[in-house]
């Protein structure tokens with residue numbers, strides 16, 4: 001068997017000029033970047049130059065909602081998520097952006113008492129809503145019982161998932177899904193912990209629910 005590679009598999013020597021027939025590698029990269037930029041900037045809706053202009057005048061709306069007991073009125077781009085409203089507009093950075101796609105639970109907050117992924121919730125749909133974030137759980141210096149339980153059970157390592165875990169745990173307890181460790185695991189399964197603190201997180205929820 002010959003050990004020589006076919007000519008097409010051999011890379012050009014370093015410093016070789018790019019082919020003049022057909023698009024060069026540099027042209028291809030530049031074109032790809034431009035197309036990709038148009039798609040990203042337009043949220044995959046605007047691909048032509050005329051529509052791209054429309055992207056520059058994205059509609060905005062005023063929304064009034066109560067966050068941690070304080071009434072807030074803000075004007076936001078209609079595409080703004082609740083998570084970005086909290087973090088970028090209100091400076092409440094306790095809610096974390098993990099996946100920004102509804103898969104990790106790091107952004108969990110309570111809206112009208114229900115736990116939601118704030119990265120998937122449009123802010124402009126929350127007119128009049130009551131939102132609770134991790135910053136609003138404690139009463140002054142007194143931690144919420146589940147916050148205290150996370151400390152007691154040492155239920156975190158890096159802490160990135162912890163605000164979402166705690167808000168989800170509060171929701172889980174309010175919903176009454178705490179009859180067994182298995183039930184807690186099931187109803188907390190939307191909250192991922194890359195540090196693997198699940199056993200202690202379940203214990204913290206159990207402690208708060210009064211099962212320990």
Ligand code: FES
Pocket residue numbers: 096097098099100101102103104105106107108117118119120
């Ligand atoms: S950041 Fe919202 S679910 Fe991951």
Ligand code: FES
Pocket residue numbers: 155156157158159160161162192193194195196197
């Ligand atoms: S404590 Fe690190 S991701 Fe959960």
